[in-house]
Amino acid sequence: MSAEKFSNPVVRWIDHRLPVFSMLDHTANDYPTPKNLNYMWNFGSLAGLSLVIMIVTGIVLAMNYTAHVDHAFESVERIMRDVNHGWLIRYIHMNAASFFFIVVYIHIFRGLYYGSYKAPRELLWILGVVIFLLMMATAFMGYVLPWGQMSFWGATVITNLFSAIPFVGESIVTFLWGGFSVDNPTLNRFFSLHYLMPFLIAGVVVLHIVALHRFGSNNPIGIDAKGPQDTISFHPYYTIKDMFGVAVFLLLLAGAVFFFPNAMGHPDNYIPANPMQTPAHIVPEWYFLPFYAILRAVPDKLGGVLLMFSAILVLFILPWLDRSPIRSARFRPVFRIFFWLLFVDCIALGYLGAKPAEGIYVVLSRVTTAWYFMHFLIILPLLSVFETTKPLPKSISEPVLSARSHNTGVGQMAPAE
Amino acid sequence: MFIRSKLCLVSLVIGMLCAPSQLIAAGGADVNLEKGKWSFSGPFGFFDKAALQRGFQVYREVCAGCHGIDYLAFRNLGDLGYNAAEIKAIAAEYEVMDGPDDDGEMFMRPARPADQIPNPYRNDNEARANNNGALPPDLSLIAKARANGPDYLYSLMIGYEDAPETTEVPDGMYYNNAYPGHLIAMPQPIYGDDVEYSDGAPTTTAGIASDVTNFLMWAAEPKMEVRKRIGVAAVFFLSIFVIMSYFAKRRVWADLH
Ligand code: HEM
Numbered sequence: 001m002s003a004e005k006f007s008n009p010v011v012r013w014i015d016h017r018l019p020v021f022s023m024l025d026h027t028a029n030d031y032p033t034p035k036n037l038n039y040m041w042n043f044g045s046l047a048g049l050s051l052v053i054m055i056v057t058g059i060v061l062a063m064n065y066t067a068h069v070d071h072a073f074e075s076v077e078r079i080m081r082d083v084n085h086g087w088l089i090r091y092i093h094m095n096a097a098s099f100f101f102i103v104v105y106i107h108i109f110r111g112l113y114y115g116s117y118k119a120p121r122e123l124l125w126i127l128g129v130v131i132f133l134l135m136m137a138t139a140f141m142g143y144v145l146p147w148g149q150m151s152f153w154g155a156t157v158i159t160n161l162f163s164a165i166p167f168v169g170e171s172i173v174t175f176l177w178g179g180f181s182v183d184n185p186t187l188n189r190f191f192s193l194h195y196l197m198p199f200l201i202a203g204v205v206v207l208h209i210v211a212l213h214r215f216g217s218n219n220p221i222g223i224d225a226k227g228p229q230d231t232i233s234f235h236p237y238y239t240i241k242d243m244f245g246v247a248v249f250l251l252l253l254a255g256a257v258f259f260f261p262n263a264m265g266h267p268d269n270y271i272p273a274n275p276m277q278t279p280a281h282i283v284p285e286w287y288f289l290p291f292y293a294i295l296r297a298v299p300d301k302l303g304g305v306l307l308m309f310s311a312i313l314v315l316f317i318l319p320w321l322d323r324s325p326i327r328s329a330r331f332r333p334v335f336r337i338f339f340w341l342l343f344v345d346c347i348a349l350g351y352l353g354a355k356p357a358e359g360i361y362v363v364l365s366r367v368t369t370a371w372y373f374m375h376f377l378i379i380l381p382l383l384s385v386f387e388t389t390k391p392l393p394k395s396i397s398e399p400v401l402s403a404r405s406h407n408t409g410v411g412q413m414a415p416a417e
Numbered sequence: 418m419f420i421r422s423k424l425c426l427v428s429l430v431i432g433m434l435c436a437p438s439q440l441i442a443a444g445g446a447d448v449n450l451e452k453g454k455w456s457f458s459g460p461f462g463f464f465d466k467a468a469l470q471r472g473f474q475v476y477r478e479v480c481a482g483c484h485g486i487d488y489l490a491f492r493n494l495g496d497l498g499y500n501a502a503e504i505k506a507i508a509a510e511y512e513v514m515d516g517p518d519d520d521g522e523m524f525m526r527p528a529r530p531a532d533q534i535p536n537p538y539r540n541d542n543e544a545r546a547n548n549n550g551a552l553p554p555d556l557s558l559i560a561k562a563r564a565n566g567p568d569y570l571y572s573l574m575i576g577y578e579d580a581p582e583t584t585e586v587p588d589g590m591y592y593n594n595a596y597p598g599h600l601i602a603m604p605q606p607i608y609g610d611d612v613e614y615s616d617g618a619p620t621t622t623a624g625i626a627s628d629v630t631n632f633l634m635w636a637a638e639p640k641m642e643v644r645k646r647i648g649v650a651a652v653f654f655l656s657i658f659v660i661m662s663y664f665a666k667r668r669v670w671a672d673l674h
Pocket of ligand 1: 051054055056057058059060061062065076090093094097100135138139140142143144145146194195197198199201265269
């Protein structure tokens with residue numbers, strides 16, 4: 001708190017009254033971070049950057065966008081053709097949305113692998129799942145805004161799901177639509193909410209960071225830092241490492257924006273919405289496909305909806321399903337196998353979500369859906385009891401030393417590059 | 418992670434090196450045009466202006482009988498290489514409705530460069546009434562609104578064939594190899610020699626189909642050239658940023674080992 005640590009008198013004057021510099025100093029310099037974080041720890045900062053990119057490009061789009069069923073599609077085309085660099089802003093917004101999800105999915109799987117959801121980081125994890133839910137809602141409503149065929153029919157299919165709720169379902173759907181079908185009131189409220197929710201996300205991100213700073217980052221070997229020999233200051237070590245991650249992220253994003261801007265979209269969304277004509281296959285954006293597969297795996301509509309939401313809800317209680325005191329999969333040989341099975345299972349669900357719900361695809365969707373829930377509800381609780389784990393190193397710096405002295409199989413515990 | 422990122426970078430660079438091979442097909446009017454080889458493909462892709470002008474002529478003289486191209490204004494034709502006077506002259510060949518005038522009447526006047534290219538029909542109902550109930554879609558975005566747009570459009574134009582004996586073609590429908598389901602309500606628009614080119618380019622079915630495809634790709638993505646140009650610069654700059662931040666990171670971390 002002492003303002004003396006700043007040499008610049010202006011900074012000192014301000015900080016005495018408004019300790020923003022102390023706060024910055026605290027997050028960057030006094031914030032001890034495990035020295036062994038690998039590149040999987042880059043994706044948090046990348047998610048933050050993605051959110052900033054989405055908000056900045058989104059606000060510019062909103063200046064030129066018209067939320068009306070008769071003008072929305074055309075206004076997006078005006079952005080693409082007549083607004084100065086509007087095509088750039090829109091393609092960044094479109095592609096950064098996909099990149100945002102790629103980054104967040106990696107971030108989530110990182111947490112699953114290294115047990116980052118375990119005590120004392122349960123609330124940090126839960127806040128992360130809340131962000132994920134808000135992101136899905138935001139992206140879903142954003143996709144409706146250009147009012148193409150997939151916008152309209154995606155909105156129709158997904159909002160219709162709520163009609164499965166007993167007794168009040170139909171009323172809820174009418175309430176969501178603001179009428180008796182997806183129409184102008186729907187588009188308007190989706191625009192309003194699409195503008196609002198990113199700022200809610202930003203708020204939850206702040207809480208997420210506060211919770212993070214309470215106990216600091218987890219790390220690849222999953223044991224707590226025991227003292228200064230295990231940690232390094234966030235700045236400059238992780239700021240520079242994050243900058244490298246940002247550079248690679250921006251390079252890949254630029255590759256998509258400038259050379260394959262529509263690769264992750266659906267051609268049908270360049271056809272104006274037409275309530276009289278249903279597209280041959282209605283598919284959501286790629287990042288919803290695993291959940292879409294779970295939805296369609298169940299023959300009963302209500303069951304499908306419940307299962308789809310449960311697929312996310314189960315993540316909320318994950319810290320209490322996996323009771324093993326060992327965090328990192330490195331010391332849990334059986335868990336590690338099941339982790340990779342779950343990973344393959346999720347990819348398979350994504351693939352199946354893009355396929356028509358018929359024949360062998362239905363069977364496979366059911367198997368992969370069952371496996372997803374088995375993993376969390378049965379395998380993880382059992383593993384916490386029956387798995388024989390490997391011995392943990394004494395501290396973060398100890399395996400570092402041993403890896404240095406005799407260059408054997410423990411090399412993986414050396415500090416990450 | 419780094420290895421993987423490096424791979425992506427390498428593949429990007431390789432992709433860019435391979436691009437020139439795609440430029441060879443730039444003389445898009447060539448008859449034996451291979452699918453997927455367009456002057457506009459690849460990171461250095463560009464629009465062949467002569468082909469765009471010919472394609473616009475095809476649109477005007479053939480397709481515009483039935484299809485609108487609503488998101489194009491005459492002023493956009495500057496991209497095709499026409500100068501301001503030529504655009505004015507092209508626009509003046511069309512009549513558009515304006516008004517109301519001081520007496521409250523709508524009136525017709527010659528089009529100006531700022532006007533949209535007029536649609537052949539006043540509304541969808543008139544369009545259907547003139548096409549056996551089928552609606553000819555607007556062509557402004559068609560190249561992006563179909564999977565593999567350019568290849569598909571080209572194949573659709575040259576895809577008219579006699580139906581196999583097992584298929585019955587109802588009245589007002591035509592058999593097309595490329596169209597999903599094969600039965601399309603659009604009569605074959607191009608037979609070869611449908612237009613007369615002033616630059617002597619071939620007017621075979623394939624040549625005309627290729628020209629109109631070039632034009633429709635431009636109509637759907639008029640900013641493609643500037644996009645790719647900025648893209649090459651951005652990728653170049655960001656690659657340097659990646660390399661520099663990698664070595665900066667190595668340097669900062671060096672004292673830890
Ligand atoms: C969490 C952050 C955000 C996500 C994940 C997101 C996602 C999306 C998606 C997927 C689309 C459809 C893209 C398309 O196919 O055209 C979209 C469109 C749009 N978004 Fe966002 N968005 C975010 C933040 C924002 C913000 C903060 C604003 C404005 C304040 C905004 C304004 C718009 C507008 C005006 C459109 C319609 C124009 C268009 O379709 O290109 N977005 N958004």
